[in-house]
Amino acid sequence: MKRGKVNISTLGCSKNLVDSEMLLNQLDLNGFKVVHDSEDDDANIVILNTCGFIMDAKEESINSILSHAQARKAGKLDKLLVMGCLSARYKEDLEKEIPEVDKFYGKFDYKQIIQDLNANFFEQKMYHRLKTTPSHFSYLKISEGCNRHCSFCAIPQFTGIHKSRSMESLLEEAQTLVAGGTKELLIIAQDLSYYGIDMYGESKLAELIDRLADIQGLEWIRLHYAYPSKFPTELLKVIRERDNVANYLDLPLQHISDRMLGRMRRKITKEETIKLINKIREEVPGIALRTTFLVGHPGETAEDFEELKAFVAEQKFDRMGVFAYSNEDDTYAFKMYEDDVPEDTKQERAAELMALQQSISEKLNVEKVGKxxxxxxxxxxxxxxxxxxxxxxxxxxxxxxxxxxxxxxxxxxxxxxxxxxxxxxxxxxxx
Incomplete structure (x- = not known):
């Protein structure tokens, strides 16, 4: 195949974006002209990096595949390749339903994609990326997979068990990014808290962040998706003492009712959660806490939801997101529970919780005026x-x-x- 123009379109989260950037770089090294999320239709090869997290994300991915499949059928594309979470999860079904796609891949099949485009995979440049974000900030993905197995989450099915990257390779990549103009690193993983346990026998997140903070020219380090159960509290000293580690922590809690935390298989109680939040705020005064909640999980009662609302009102999180439960194939909740909360109730609860957060955010912002x-x-x-x-x-x-x-x-x-x-x-x- 001629070295044509490749458009990689990324759907879903920043973790997928890192994968796309790695693939863009490999194609660029092979002489392809590469673009990302381009709206122009002059690329002869399209690679879709799909998301399979919840229903809305799956629908967006499927609609994108179908749209490009029409272009492939009409002869406007030489190749249409699909990778990522949705492709990994439903590969056989998608192959039957959308034959216009040349090939479906798993989430980590970078080498196979490169080989199928008659190109060479540069192993020594595996983690080099062609950035799609503004030059001053970059994502750094420190691990793949997840060992937690929450009831509602299908992600471990297509990402596999937790696999940490070595500290040395991460430090090398971070130094390269900073040398290229990155001033802010956003540290991401499905579960930051578990970093290092599989490779070193204990959480090494605090050490990693401390060593990243030594990189000259790196002005902000930001932490996303730290699991609350068995949270590595030694990290708090690093956040407090290192000036270039942002006073910011993304800690998805999902719920607060003990009954719902149990049904969700979160391995933490309400009391432990509150104790952790208090410790974080005590050890890092002024820290901004971002969290996420899931409403409408099977078995969630009006009382459970009211308990969650009261908790949000009391804690006054700086940032918050809310998801309505999506009944995902082959998850624990899908197999073990009846999806018994009506869809309109799920959406009403999500809207109510976000309205509460909006009022909290408004008051917190008013306090910043004049500063x-x-x-x-x-x-x-x-x-x-x-x-x-x-x-x-x-x-x-x-x-x-x-x-x-x-x-x-x-x-x-x-x-x-x-x-x-x-x-x-x-x-x-x-x-």
Missing amino acids: TFNVLIDREEADYFVGRTEYDSPEVDGEVLVEKNDAIKIGNFYQIKINDSTEFDLIGCLA
Whole structure:
């Protein structure tokens, strides 16, 4: 096959984005012209990196496959390849239903994809990436898979057991990224808390972050998806003492009712959860906590939900996301429980919890008015620059809308005085 133009389209989370960036780099090394999420239709090869997490994500992936399958059938594409979570999970079904796709792959079949495009896989550059994010921030995926087996989650089925990457390879990759202009590293995994246990016999997350913090030029390190059960509390000292580790922690809790935590197989109780939150806030004063909750799980009663609402009102999390339960094939909940919460009730509970969080966020933002924050500028829009404080992660959290000023450059840090606020965003100008 001629070295044509490849468009890789990424659906789903930042972990998938890292996979796409690795594949983009391998194709680029082989002389392909590569683009990411391009809306142009001039690529002769399309690779779809799919998501299979919940129903909405699966539907988006399937619709994208079907749309590109029509183009393949019409002869507008030479190759249509599908990889990622959905493809790994439903490979045989998809092959039968959508024969226009040239080949479906698992989540980690990078080498096979490269070989099938008559190209060479550069093993020594396995973790090198062609970045798709702005030059000043990058994701660093420290492990694959998950050993937790929560009742509602299908992810271990297509990612497998937890596999940590070696600390040396991660430090080398981080140094390369920083040398290339990265100022903020977003540390991601399905479960940060488990990092190192499989490879070193104990959690090595704190040591990894401490060593990453030594890299000259790295100004922010941000932590996403730390599992609350058996959370490595030694990490808190690192967050508190290292200036370039952001006072930010993404700690998905999912629920607070002991009954629901048990049904969800979360291996933690309400009392233990509250004790952990208190410890985090005591050891790292001013830390921004982001969390996620799941409503409508089988067996969730009105009382369970009210208990969750009361907990959210009391804890006042800085950032929060809510998912409505999706009955996923072959999960523990799918096999063992009846999906007994009506869909409209799930959606109502999700909306109610987010409305509560909106009011909390609004009050927390009002308290920031008049203060000055160190802000990283991400982009420029028509009326203002858009940036983030250390308490905000890209894509998922609030932003700072900064008054236009010729002195401001994208990718740099500035002291920004906050003059106003909305429910989720701050508004300010150069201090």
